[in-house]
Amino acid sequence: MEKNIKIRMARAQDAEALARIYAYYVEKTAITFEHEAPDAAEMETRRKKIFEHSPYLVAEQEGRVLGYQMAGIFHQSGYKFGRWYDVAWMEKMLGKHEEPPAAVRDFHSID
Numbered sequence: 001m002e003k004n005i006k007i008r009m010a011r012a013q014d015a016e017a018l019a020r021i022y023a024y025y026v027e028k029t030a031i032t033f034e035h036e037a038p039d040a041a042e043m044e045t046r047r048k049k050i051f052e053h054s055p056y057l058v059a060e061q062e063g064r065v066l067g068y069q070m071a072g073i074f075h076q077s078g079y080k081f082g083r084w085y086d087v088a089w090m091e092k093m094l095g096k097h098e099e100p101p102a103a104v105r106d107f108h109s110i111d
Helices: 012-028 038-049
Strands: 005-009 056-061 064-070 073-080 083-088
Touching: 005 012, 012 056, 038 073, 038 083
Parallel strands: none
Antiparallel strands: 005 056, 056 064, 073 083
16 A cells, blocks of 8 residues: 655644644643643744744644644753753654765755
């Protein structure tokens, strides 16, 4: 069975889907510290702010957004040696890598 899932940059018209997906985690889990789920307008404001410096991706299947991923820096999230540190969250690809690796591209150049 082919899934035809496309990974692409999030767009303004994805705000409703982003809010719907995130609401579950706000309302039903302890993963987020928010008490009220943000609406679509707030999710769009957040998407634009993050997109100024980091990628914000969605997984889409047949025009429906299934999930999303964003990157960013968490300010003053770690304290050690008498000072606060900023942390950048990244994930590592554990699968097979291309030989030679593809050229690095700025995330704004990816559609």
